Amino acid sequence: MAKITLSNLAHSYSSNPKNESDYALKKLNHVWDDGSAYALLGPSGCGKSTLLNIISGLLIPSEGQIFFDDHDVTNADTSERNIAQVFQFPVVYDTMTVKQNLAFPLKNRKVDASYIEARVNEIAEMIGVTEVLNNKAQGLTADAKQKISLGRGMVREDVNAILFDEPLTVIDPHMKWELRTQLKALHQQLEHTMIYVTHDQTEALTFADKVVVMFDGKVVQIGTPTELFERPNHTFVGYFIGSPGMNFLTVAIEGQKAFIHDEEIDLGNNYSISRGKVEIGIRPEFVSLSDDASGLPVKIKRVEDVGRHKIVRTDFYGTEINLIVSSSTMVPSDSCRLKFKKSAVNVYLDGWRVNGETV
Amino acid sequence: MAELVFSTKKRKPWIKKSAVIMIIYILFLLIPIYWLLNMSLKTNNEILGQFSMWPENLTFANYLVIFTDPSWYWGYFNSIIYVLLNTVISLAVALPAAYAFSRYSFMGDKHLFFWLLTNRMAPPAVFALPFFQLYSSVGLFDTHIAVALAHTLFNVPLAVWILEGFMRGVPKEIDETAYIDGYGFFTFFAKIFTPLISSGIGVVAFFCFMFSWVELLLSRTLTSVDAKSIAATMTRTVSAAGLDWGVLSAAGILTIIPGALVIYFVRNHIAKGFAMGRV
Amino acid sequence: MNKTVNQKAWFLVLPVLVLVAFSAVIPLMTVVNYSVQDTFGNNIFYWVGLEWFEEILNSERIHNALGRQIIFTSIIMLIEIPLGIFIALQMPKKNGLWSSLCLVLIALPLLIPWNVVGTIWQIFGRIDIGLLGYSLNALGIDYNYVQNPLHAWITIIVMDVWHWTSLVVLLCYAGLQSIPDAYYQAAKIDQASRINIFRYIELPKMAGVLLIASLLRFMDSFMIYTEPFVLTGGGPGNVTTFLSIDLVKMAIGQFDLGPAAAFSLMYFLVILLISWVFFTVMTNLDKKEGV
Numbered sequence: 001m002a003k004i005t006l007s008n009l010a011h012s013y014s015s016n017p018k019n020e021s022d023y024a025l026k027k028l029n030h031v032w033d034d035g036s037a038y039a040l041l042g043p044s045g046c047g048k049s050t051l052l053n054i055i056s057g058l059l060i061p062s063e064g065q066i067f068f069d070d071h072d073v074t075n076a077d078t079s080e081r082n083i084a085q086v087f088q089f090p091v092v093y094d095t096m097t098v099k100q101n102l103a104f105p106l107k108n109r110k111v112d113a114s115y116i117e118a119r120v121n122e123i124a125e126m127i128g129v130t131e132v133l134n135n136k137a138q139g140l141t142a143d144a145k146q147k148i149s150l151g152r153g154m155v156r157e158d159v160n161a162i163l164f165d166e167p168l169t170v171i172d173p174h175m176k177w178e179l180r181t182q183l184k185a186l187h188q189q190l191e192h193t194m195i196y197v198t199h200d201q202t203e204a205l206t207f208a209d210k211v212v213v214m215f216d217g218k219v220v221q222i223g224t225p226t227e228l229f230e231r232p233n234h235t236f237v238g239y240f241i242g243s244p245g246m247n248f249l250t251v252a253i254e255g256q257k258a259f260i261h262d263e264e265i266d267l268g269n270n271y272s273i274s275r276g277k278v279e280i281g282i283r284p285e286f287v288s289l290s291d292d293a294s295g296l297p298v299k300i301k302r303v304e305d306v307g308r309h310k311i312v313r314t315d316f317y318g319t320e321i322n323l324i325v326s327s328s329t330m331v332p333s334d335s336c337r338l339k340f341k342k343s344a345v346n347v348y349l350d351g352w353r354v355n356g357e358t359v
Numbered sequence: 360m361a362e363l364v365f366s367t368k369k370r371k372p373w374i375k376k377s378a379v380i381m382i383i384y385i386l387f388l389l390i391p392i393y394w395l396l397n398m399s400l401k402t403n404n405e406i407l408g409q410f411s412m413w414p415e416n417l418t419f420a421n422y423l424v425i426f427t428d429p430s431w432y433w434g435y436f437n438s439i440i441y442v443l444l445n446t447v448i449s450l451a452v453a454l455p456a457a458y459a460f461s462r463y464s465f466m467g468d469k470h471l472f473f474w475l476l477t478n479r480m481a482p483p484a485v486f487a488l489p490f491f492q493l494y495s496s497v498g499l500f501d502t503h504i505a506v507a508l509a510h511t512l513f514n515v516p517l518a519v520w521i522l523e524g525f526m527r528g529v530p531k532e533i534d535e536t537a538y539i540d541g542y543g544f545f546t547f548f549a550k551i552f553t554p555l556i557s558s559g560i561g562v563v564a565f566f567c568f569m570f571s572w573v574e575l576l577l578s579r580t581l582t583s584v585d586a587k588s589i590a591a592t593m594t595r596t597v598s599a600a601g602l603d604w605g606v607l608s609a610a611g612i613l614t615i616i617p618g619a620l621v622i623y624f625v626r627n628h629i630a631k632g633f634a635m636g637r638v
Numbered sequence: 639m640n641k642t643v644n645q646k647a648w649f650l651v652l653p654v655l656v657l658v659a660f661s662a663v664i665p666l667m668t669v670v671n672y673s674v675q676d677t678f679g680n681n682i683f684y685w686v687g688l689e690w691f692e693e694i695l696n697s698e699r700i701h702n703a704l705g706r707q708i709i710f711t712s713i714i715m716l717i718e719i720p721l722g723i724f725i726a727l728q729m730p731k732k733n734g735l736w737s738s739l740c741l742v743l744i745a746l747p748l749l750i751p752w753n754v755v756g757t758i759w760q761i762f763g764r765i766d767i768g769l770l771g772y773s774l775n776a777l778g779i780d781y782n783y784v785q786n787p788l789h790a791w792i793t794i795i796v797m798d799v800w801h802w803t804s805l806v807v808l809l810c811y812a813g814l815q816s817i818p819d820a821y822y823q824a825a826k827i828d829q830a831s832r833i834n835i836f837r838y839i840e841l842p843k844m845a846g847v848l849l850i851a852s853l854l855r856f857m858d859s860f861m862i863y864t865e866p867f868v869l870t871g872g873g874p875g876n877v878t879t880f881l882s883i884d885l886v887k888m889a890i891g892q893f894d895l896g897p898a899a900a901f902s903l904m905y906f907l908v909i910l911l912i913s914w915v916f917f918t919v920m921t922n923l924d925k926k927e928g929v
Binding site: 387448462464 | 743863
């Protein structure tokens with residue numbers, strides 16, 4: 001296990017990058033704490049795979065350094081980094097038995113046979129493949145195979161980190177849930193540093209202690225699932241996380257009040273912003289139907305009943321505002337007024353969140 | 360925690376071992392061909408007179424013989440004609456059959472498929488004489504079509520097999536959608552389906568060419584004058600003064616060129632074609 | 639894929655059926671017909687039953703040809719399959735000019751007419767004008783494939799390796815190309831040795847194409863005719879007279895139609911039988927591995 005430090009790391013696939021857009025990964029400083037579970041979340045093409053490949057040693061970054069604890073491994077080969085990786089689709093050695101598959105990384109490192117035996121059984125127990133231990137890997141289902149690749153990643157106790165590259169892509173939905181829960185439990189048991197790349201927010205939020213959200217080659221926010229939910233650092237995080245995503249309204253702000261279309265919204269905090277594009281963001285979970293004559297007047301476009309709750313999609317002067325209400329709430333059919341929870345309103349200047357002064 | 364041993368950036372050798380092995384293998388393949396080229400650019404006197412690694416008196420006389428003597432250059436034309444005929448016939452009959460095998464099950468389909476494949480295992484030597492008699496009796500002896508038909512026996516099974524592999528890779532839903540959209544079978548096949556398996560067709564054409572162009576025994580047995588192939592012409596080049604090595608070599612070099620062109624054009628499909636289809 | 643039952647599909651296979659029937663069944667019937675009859679010329683035939691088959695089965699000449707054929711096929715397969723795998727592993731992995739060049743040059747021998755292959759080696763091996771023969775003699779090796787049986791065999795084997803190893807290379811290369819990069823990465827992470835990568839990743843993925851390569855090489859080498867015919871004409875003596883050469887000699891050279899026909903049928907059956915056994919054994923092995 002090790003702490004992984006990225007120092008001024010940047011990568012460009014072109015040999016002679018001129019401006020910022022040539023970089024697949026823009027300059028980045030970050031420390032991955034020893035023993036934590038991280039998720040690397042972002043849409044495809046945001047640079048998350050590039051970052052993972054740099055950590056695993058498949059790519060040599062064009063700028064900056066990467067440290068495992070205090071060792072500079074920027075140019076070290078994958079096999080020297082002592083990491084484990086689980087790939088997008090299951091990588092198993094088809095002609096070996098499940099047992100041989102799990103033992104393979106240890107065997108190659110000339111580990112004592114009795115230890116291998118014990119360790120393989122232990123891991124097989126954890127990932128629940130004890131019954132098929134002596135079967136050939138070839139005939140197994142995709143999720144069983146993925147479990148084996150997972151097990152092969154965990155069989156070495158001393159790995160510096162386990163990297164997951166969208167490991168649940170080819171798994172059936174109901175198995176996804178099971179594997180995800182299992183992963184989480186395994187992390188608590190083993191306390192390896194884990195980095196989990198995904199574009200699926202549910203996977204990221206359920207798995208990780210901390211989520212690193214990437215967008216356009218940049219890390220836009222690193223935080224706990226709660227932080228990402230309540231205080232998105234960037235409008236992208238607001239959009240990307242949550243279902244439906246955060247509502248944004250372009251406003252003018254004076255002191256504690258935001259103004260839009262002759263309506264005024266109380267922000268609770270004091271802001272002094274004079275220039276740039278100002279937006280306020282609020283999660284649908286913190287928007288509610290007003291029971292009196294105050295609040296933003298909206299037209300109701302559609303109500304989607306998704307079981308536990310209803311998603312109400314409304315229109316406010318051409319901007320969509322969504323809200324989530326409990327399924328027992330009666331929603332008027334044409335128009336109504338909306339209230340925002342004061343403490344849940346965030347203010348953004350040119351896309352980035354600004355803190356207000358408490359009054 | 361395990362001891363971490365990190366090497367500094369390794370220095371790469373200026374040339375990889377695998378590249379050296381490739382070069383040796385390619386040299387092994389090319390040197391005999393080079394020698395043929397060398398012979399073809401020498402006069403017979405030089406060939407027999409002194410041993411040299413390259414022609415000292417470079418001459419194109421041997422090639423000139425071939426280009427000016429109709430019995431030589433018609434050999435090339437005849438070969439090309441029956442190779443093309445064969446490719447067209449093989450594809451024309453193999454395409455619908457492969458479609459049937461890949462999409463439908465019908466009475467006796469597996470037996471038929473297997474029986475087709477067994478024909479690929481028949482030694483041409485077995486068929487040489489019966490072919491000669493068959494085509495003589497129907498008046499096709501010494502025609503291009505006879506050689507083309509004889510070669511289809513070996514090419515069609517392979518063509519059906521390869522195409523069936525490619526066609527299975529095309530989802531059946533495409534057929535169904537096309538029929539719903541009102542395409543008839545033939546327009547669907549020509550306009551939608553064929554483009555989808557174009558690399559399969561390329562691979563088949565490659566194999567038809569490969570067999571038909573290189574085969575000697577049948578083409579020699581089934582022709583005498585009018586449709587005589589270049590291969591047959593070459594094996595009969597024994598002049599009164601013994602073998603004319605220079606002209607023979609030049610003729611050999613000229614038979615390599617069409618093959619080289621075909622490979623060049625399909626080079627990007629070869630690996631893909633091999634992997635996707637079955638051959 | 640689930641196939642629909644559709645008897646009309648017969649219409650689609652009809653052209654193939656007619657064509658193959660015309661060019662396979664009719665000639666084969668002729669062969670069968672000859673194999674049970676004898677003639678004194680003038681197209682008068684009479685029934686001889688299985689006499690020709692007995693004659694062929696007891697013919698020492700055929701036994702020898704069969705023996706030579708089996709030895710030849712075994713030797714070239716033992717060389718070409720491992721060599722083909724080895725060369726395929728050395729092929730450049732990245733697509734580019736170098737890999738295209740390698741592909742084109744490697745495929746070249748496959749598209750050379752077989753008689754030209756014979757001619758190339760005929761010239762190349764000659765002691766007076768051939769590079770190989772001349773150099774060997776200059777080095778003091780008394781090499782002469784025209785007279786020395788062993789040298790004739792070596793030359794034919796080298797020629798076949800030269801001619802056909804590329805087919806194995808191309809097939810294996812295609813198999814290797816289909817292995818996703820992740821496998822190699824995983825192997826690196828697991829610190830698998832080069833041999834283990836071959837044994838556990840590359841070989842299993844090549845199994846399918848290797849089966850096809852072996853089958854093709856078996857069949858084609860068992861039918862080999864043109865190249866040794868041009869190179870040695872079956873000699874010196876009879877030492878390089880393989881089955882096909884013998885058959886053509888018998889059928890077209892001596893016009894012994896009866897024995898030739900019986901010989902043809904058995905020849906064909908032997909190839910079918912060995913291919914079938916080979917195929918079944920290989921696929922069964924594959925299945926066992928899979929359980």
